Each structure stands twice: as structure tokens, then as C-alpha cells.
Amino acid sequence: MNKIKKLLAFIGVLAMCIALIPVYYAKADEQASISISSASGTVGSKITVTVTISASDVIDVASVPVSYDNSIIKPVGAGNSGVVSFALLDASAYGSNESISMQFEVIAAGTTTLSVAGDAKISVNGERATVSSSSSGKVTAKAPASYSSDNTLKSLQISPGTLSPAFSPDRTTYNATVDADVTELVVSAAANDSAAKISISGRRMDPGSNTTTITVTAEDGSVKKYIIYTTRLEDGQEATTEAESKTEAVTEDASQTVNNDGTVTIDGRKYSVVKDYSEITIPDGYQEIDYDYNGQKINAVKGIKTGLILMYLESEDGKGGFYIYDETAKTFSPYNTVAEPEITYVVLPITNSLDKPAGYALTRFTMNGKEVQVLMDADRQYCLFYGVSSLGEKGWFRYRVSDGSIQAYSVVKSNTANADVKADNGKTSGNSRFWLMIVLILGLIIAVFIVITIVLCSKLAKVKKVFNMASKDGVDLDEYTEKVIEGYESDEDDSYAELDTSTDTVSYGDDKSGKNDVEELKLFDVDDDK
Structure with a gap:
């Protein structure tokens, strides 16, 4: 009984000690996501754009800067600077999912993208929330039927x-x-x-x-x-003919060097890799990721559908921009996009490994205000660029110089096609030979199996015949080898002269002394009547 009391006392003291230990509650990092709606309208009309904030807990206050093209739309009752703030600042009892709407007036025909610009400030449950993702919206402004279409x-x-x-x-x-x-x-x-x-x-x-x-x-x-x-022209260079001036040979792979201090030199210009994206607007369709670049953990962005890795490079004069990072070649190329309604294309470098169509010359061309590598036709009406679309389609695309329209382009080579046909024929022939060999091997295995089966059946029939005859005559065949049995059976007139039955005993011993004799087997004449 005393032992039980001592045990209960010990448990009580232990519980009191545990109760006196201070408890610290660690708050988890609060998260929030932002989405911007799309809208459309005609020039002179008003549209409504809604920004929705979804957070991990109740929202205290929020301020989300959104950029737009101020030549196409403008906020109603506010300045038209190209950036407007969607805010929750009236200290209301907000929930974890809130929407903020704002009216815009359509002032010109065209299309503009609305995206989060800069640092969105969102307070959730008393602490600053991290914006985990954001999606952009788009406003399509249509012109009235009375507007002119003359663009010449x-x-x-x-x-x-x-x-x-x-x-x-x-x-x-x-x-x-x-x-x-x-x-x-x-x-x-x-x-x-x-x-x-x-x-x-x-x-x-x-x-x-x-x-x-x-x-x-x-x-x-x-x-x-x-x-x-x-x-x-360069110093001392004379003017060339029109045909000669149409194209210029360009280097397919830019000269790049990774320096010891972590910077990269591209075409003689030094750039540093920016690691903080808090003040940088991430392109639509991309999300920020942690990336291992040359053994260092940095921030980069990755295309949700394109799969491209983008890094923000900044030159010594403070100017910067996104560059596509080739994980295989360890090289950078400028990030440039061209777009059609609903689809955006990223222009990729043209490398030696690509199959290029005939009739086009490699040159440089300005798209969307940036110079890129393209294949230009002789009339300069169309050019081909290698890229990837926002739908994830990768390959060659044809760009019409006059209006900027884009179409998918397939590289077709007759020699390659013939080679493919031959390869297919060779593959078919190879497959036929393979299956013919399989059939021959199976046939051979079946034939061998049949022969073995016939031999075994014949052997079994002979042995069965001998045992039947010996059993009928009362002969014990346990001490006779197969050879003797065959000799015994070979007598066509069923005589048993081959078998030695003259003695009444069969010895199993090893020596003549009979020490190792196990037993004696007596043979008796069997009376058929009994």
C-alpha cells in the first residue's frame, strides 16, 4: 500500500513540473493568393475588374497594386498612371476570402493585361502574409462599328x-x-x-x-x-548591293562566361543574377521557385506550362530583365515574347542542333521591341522563330512581318522523309524476320518435345510389358537392371530363359563371406489354383 502511495505522489509531482514548463506557440507563416478577373467592353463603356484575395486566415488589411495599359483603360474617379491600388483598409471584419472591385472606362481599342505590380501588402491574423501565387486578368477593348480600320x-x-x-x-x-x-x-x-x-x-x-x-x-x-x-557600315566599309544587305550572318551561340564572383558575361557585358524578386513583376504563367544555380540556392521563376526557367539578370548600369536559362548548355538568352489573342509565344535561341528549313537565312529581327534570332525568307514577308507557346507547344512558328500574325510551322525535308520511309520499311522487315525466327524456334521445340514423348512412351510400353509378364509368372524384378529387363523382354516368344531363376535365393551382400547379406529372397512356385 505504501508503494502505491509513493507512486501516486511521484506522478502528481511530475504532473506539476510539466504544468510549470512555459508553453510557446509558434505561428505558422500566413499565406495568401491573388487573382484578377478579366473583362471586355467597347470604347466609351465602363467595365468592372475584381481582385480576389484568398488567405490562410482572416484578413486584417490589404493593398494590392495592379498595373494596366493607361492608353486603353483608365480608372473611374482616379488618376491614370498605369498602376492602381485595390485596398481593404476600412478595418471591417474581413474573412479569409475577400473581393475588391473597381470600375474602369474603356478609352481606346486594344488589349491590356492586368497583373500584380510590385509588392502586395496583405496582413493576415495580425502578421504579414506571403503571397504564394497570383494570376493576371485581361481587358479586351472593342471599337464601335463606326471607327475606321485604316492602318496604312x-x-x-x-x-x-x-x-x-x-x-x-x-x-x-x-x-x-x-x-x-x-x-x-x-x-x-x-x-x-x-x-x-x-x-x-x-x-x-x-x-x-x-x-x-x-x-x-x-x-x-x-x-x-x-x-x-x-x-x-563600319569604318572603311563600302556600301553593298541591296541583295547583299538583306541578310547578315549571325553567331548562333552567344559568347558567355560564368565569372568567379557569380556574375555572368554575355557578349562582353557583365550581369549579376538577382536573388530577390520582391520588387520584380513575374511574367504571366510563371511562378517563383527555389533553384540551385552553380551550387547556390537562388530564386528563379518557372513556366507552369512552358517549363522554362527564367532568371532576372541586372547589368552594371542597373538595367535588368528576365533571361531564359538553358539547364543543359548552362547559357542565358533574352526572354522575349510575341503574342496573339489568348496565346503568348516565348522566342528561344536558334542553335546548331535544330533542323532548319531550306530557303531561309539566319538573321536578327526586332519583335516586341527586342532583337531576336530568326530565319528570314528572301522577300522578307515572313520569318520563322523557334519558341514555345503558352499552351506548351514547342517548335517552329511563322511570323508575318506585316501584321505580326503567328502560325505553327512544320519543317519537312524530302530526304528525311525518304529516310524515314526506308527506316520504317527496314523496321518492318526486321520485325518480320524476328517473328519468323520465333516461329521456327517454337516449331523446333515442339518437334523435340514430340520426339522425346514418343521415345518415353515406347520405353514405358516396353517396361510395362515386362512387368506384366514377370508379375504373371511370379518373378521379382527388383534386382535386375534395365538392361537385363530389356533382354528379358526382347524374347519375342515370351520365354524367360534370359532370367536366372535356378536358385531359390537372391543375395544383396557385397562380399562372398555373406557378412553383409541383408536377407534371402525365396522364390516359390505359385499354384495357380491357390
């Missing part, structure tokens, strides 16, 4: 230099040559319709080939592009 130029001139051939409103590609001391091309363009808008990119002239794009946007939002391919 009335005139186009450059200085210095002249266009070749001469300007025509229906022709969209031209060539020109300027001297080595020209650093900028002056472009004078006038639209045929006063309501149309003109934008010009690529005026800077570098040694070699340059691309200048004049984009004409009609009142109803339709677009036409005029392209000028200008060759800037």
Missing part, C-alpha cells in the same frame, strides 16, 4: 539614307544603308487616317544590321507594321 501610312521617309524600293502604302518592308558615323535613324511617317496612331522603335543604329519598326494602329485597334532593315 500616307508617307514614310528616313534621314540620312533612302528607302529601297521607293515607299508604297501597300509595301511593308524596306532596305537602307547608312554611313559608319550614323548613330540614329530619323524616321518621318504620316498615317493615312488622322485617327490612327503611329509608334516607332529601333531608331538606334549599331554597326551591322538594324531593324526599325513603324507600327500603325487604326482607330478600331487593328495594327499594321512597316519594317526598315538598315545596314550601318
Whole structure:
């Protein structure tokens, strides 16, 4: 009884000690996700855009900056800076899922993407929440039927230099040559319709080939592009003919070096890999990931459908942008996209390993304000770029220079096709020989099995016959070998002269002394009547 009391006392003291230990509650990191709705409307109408915040617990306050194209839409009753804040700041009793709506006025035809810009501040359950994911929205602005669709130029001139051939409103590609001391091309363009808008990119002239794009946007939002391919001569270089100036050989694989300090040099320019993405807008369709880059853990972004790895590189002058990282070649290439309605394409580098169609020349071309590698046809009406779409489709795509439309393109080579046909025929022939060999082997196995079965059946029949005859005559065959049995059976007249039955005993001993005799087997005449 005393032992039980002592045990209960010990348990009570232990419980009190445990109760006195301070308890610390660790708060888990709060998470939140942001989604932005899409909308459409005609010029002059108002649309509503909704930002939805989904959090791991109750939301205290929130402020989400959203970027948009201020030439297409503008917030109603607010400034039109291109970034507007969707906020929950009135200290209401918010839940874990809240929506914020805002009205915009459609001011021009076109399409604009609404995405989270910069740092979204969301407080959940008394602490700063981490934004785990965000999705963008899109506004499609349509023009009224009365709007003009004229997107042509009335005139186009450059200085210095002249266009070749001469300007025509229906022709969209031209060539020109300027001297080595020209650093900028002056472009004078006038639209045929006063309501149309003109934008010009690529005026800077570098040694070699340059691309200048004049984009004409009609009142109803339709677009036409005029392209000028200008060759800037180097010191002492003479002007070439028009045919010679159309294309320029380019290096397929850019010169890159990874430095000891973690920076990377691309075409002689040094870049550092940015590790913090809190102030950087991640492209649509990509999400931030932890990535092992040259033994260091850094932040990168990965395409949800494209699977591409993007890193943000910043040059020494503070300018930066996203670059595609090739995990196999360990190289970077500029991240550039071209788009159609609902589909976006990432332009990838053209490498030596790709099958290239005939009739196209490798050159550089400006798409969406950035210079990329393409295959250009002789008339400069179309070019091919290698890329991957937002749907995950990877391969060659054909880009129409005049209007920027994009189509999938299949590389077909007759020699390759013939080789494929031959390979298929060879594969079929090989398959036939394989199955013929299998049939022959199976046939041989079956034949051997049949022969063995026949031999065994014949042997069994002989033995059975001998045993039947010996049993009938009362002869014990346990001490006779198969050879003797065969001799015994071979007598066609069923005589038993071959078997020695003269003695009344059969010895199992090993020596003549009979020490190892086990027993004596007596043979008796069997009376048939008994």
C-alpha cells in the first residue's frame, strides 16, 4: 500500500513540473493568393475588374497594386498612371476570402493585361502574409462599328539614307544603308487616317544590321507594321548591293562566361543574377521557385506550362530583365515574347542542333521591341522563330512581318522523309524476320518435345510389358537392371530363359563371406489354383 502511495505522489509531482514548463506557440507563416478577373467592353463603356484575395486566415488589411495599359483603360474617379491600388483598409471584419472591385472606362481599342505590380501588402491574423501565387486578368477593348480600320501610312521617309524600293502604302518592308558615323535613324511617317496612331522603335543604329519598326494602329485597334532593315557600315566599309544587305550572318551561340564572383558575361557585358524578386513583376504563367544555380540556392521563376526557367539578370548600369536559362548548355538568352489573342509565344535561341528549313537565312529581327534570332525568307514577308507557346507547344512558328500574325510551322525535308520511309520499311522487315525466327524456334521445340514423348512412351510400353509378364509368372524384378529387363523382354516368344531363376535365393551382400547379406529372397512356385 505504501508503494502505491509513493507512486501516486511521484506522478502528481511530475504532473506539476510539466504544468510549470512555459508553453510557446509558434505561428505558422500566413499565406495568401491573388487573382484578377478579366473583362471586355467597347470604347466609351465602363467595365468592372475584381481582385480576389484568398488567405490562410482572416484578413486584417490589404493593398494590392495592379498595373494596366493607361492608353486603353483608365480608372473611374482616379488618376491614370498605369498602376492602381485595390485596398481593404476600412478595418471591417474581413474573412479569409475577400473581393475588391473597381470600375474602369474603356478609352481606346486594344488589349491590356492586368497583373500584380510590385509588392502586395496583405496582413493576415495580425502578421504579414506571403503571397504564394497570383494570376493576371485581361481587358479586351472593342471599337464601335463606326471607327475606321485604316492602318496604312500616307508617307514614310528616313534621314540620312533612302528607302529601297521607293515607299508604297501597300509595301511593308524596306532596305537602307547608312554611313559608319550614323548613330540614329530619323524616321518621318504620316498615317493615312488622322485617327490612327503611329509608334516607332529601333531608331538606334549599331554597326551591322538594324531593324526599325513603324507600327500603325487604326482607330478600331487593328495594327499594321512597316519594317526598315538598315545596314550601318563600319569604318572603311563600302556600301553593298541591296541583295547583299538583306541578310547578315549571325553567331548562333552567344559568347558567355560564368565569372568567379557569380556574375555572368554575355557578349562582353557583365550581369549579376538577382536573388530577390520582391520588387520584380513575374511574367504571366510563371511562378517563383527555389533553384540551385552553380551550387547556390537562388530564386528563379518557372513556366507552369512552358517549363522554362527564367532568371532576372541586372547589368552594371542597373538595367535588368528576365533571361531564359538553358539547364543543359548552362547559357542565358533574352526572354522575349510575341503574342496573339489568348496565346503568348516565348522566342528561344536558334542553335546548331535544330533542323532548319531550306530557303531561309539566319538573321536578327526586332519583335516586341527586342532583337531576336530568326530565319528570314528572301522577300522578307515572313520569318520563322523557334519558341514555345503558352499552351506548351514547342517548335517552329511563322511570323508575318506585316501584321505580326503567328502560325505553327512544320519543317519537312524530302530526304528525311525518304529516310524515314526506308527506316520504317527496314523496321518492318526486321520485325518480320524476328517473328519468323520465333516461329521456327517454337516449331523446333515442339518437334523435340514430340520426339522425346514418343521415345518415353515406347520405353514405358516396353517396361510395362515386362512387368506384366514377370508379375504373371511370379518373378521379382527388383534386382535386375534395365538392361537385363530389356533382354528379358526382347524374347519375342515370351520365354524367360534370359532370367536366372535356378536358385531359390537372391543375395544383396557385397562380399562372398555373406557378412553383409541383408536377407534371402525365396522364390516359390505359385499354384495357380491357390
